[in-house]
Amino acid sequence: MRTLLRSVGELTITAGLILMLFCAYLLWGTGVYTESQQVVLQKELAEEQGAQKLGKIELGRAVAMLRIPRLGRDYKYAVVEGVDAEHLKKGPGHYPGSALPGQIGNFVISGHRTTYAAPFNEIDKLQRDDEIIVDAREARYTYRVTAQNIVDPSEISAIAPVPGKPDTKPIRAYITLSTCHPEYSAAERLIVYGVLEKTEPRKD
Numbered sequence: 001m002r003t004l005l006r007s008v009g010e011l012t013i014t015a016g017l018i019l020m021l022f023c024a025y026l027l028w029g030t031g032v033y034t035e036s037q038q039v040v041l042q043k044e045l046a047e048e049q050g051a052q053k054l055g056k057i058e059l060g061r062a063v064a065m066l067r068i069p070r071l072g073r074d075y076k077y078a079v080v081e082g083v084d085a086e087h088l089k090k091g092p093g094h095y096p097g098s099a100l101p102g103q104i105g106n107f108v109i110s111g112h113r114t115t116y117a118a119p120f121n122e123i124d125k126l127q128r129d130d131e132i133i134v135d136a137r138e139a140r141y142t143y144r145v146t147a148q149n150i151v152d153p154s155e156i157s158a159i160a161p162v163p164g165k166p167d168t169k170p171i172r173a174y175i176t177l178s179t180c181h182p183e184y185s186a187a188e189r190l191i192v193y194g195v196l197e198k199t200e201p202r203k204d
């Protein structure tokens with residue numbers, strides 16, 4: 001019996017250590033991959049800055065640089081085209097089919113809250129009128145936060161061309177940030193909404 005209990009105890013400790021290492025990988029190790037991909041994506045944007053406005057962007061390519069001053073001077077992420085798991089591992093992802101930066105309609109971005117560098121971990125701290133800056137190839141677009149909401153994952157009206165009004169034709173440019181809620185759970189979605197306030201075209 002002692003031998004059995006000792007064996008069970010050792011297996012339990014080993015399993016616990018493996019679980020801890022796995023959790024550490026999810027929380028920090030995955031960030032290493034994202035950071036390496038961000039270097040590539042941000043370089044891509046820098047090389048193409050000033051180019052004419054692009055139409056359709058290939059999945060996995062960089063769309064624009066996202067900056068949120070409320071979350072720190074060093075906060076910046078290249079937004080990748082696509083929201084599948086492979087895309088969101090690289091950074092925040094733009095919903096294909098939603099508006100591009102500065103366009104009339106809704107520029108929708110989804111991002112991880114706890115793994116893969118957790119780019120949207122603190123978007124719950126955003127307040128009304130906070131800036132969301134999107135540096136695209138052709139211009140800098142400054143949006144202002146208008147609202148924040150928590151919705152069911154099945155609620156798709158949040159990403160409609162006019163957020164919350166799927167049957168309305170847009171006449172303004174909007175931005176929507178989406179992430180899981182609460183942390184470490186996908187039970188709900190935390191949504192931050194904004195509207196375009198200023199456009200600054202890049203000089204030739």
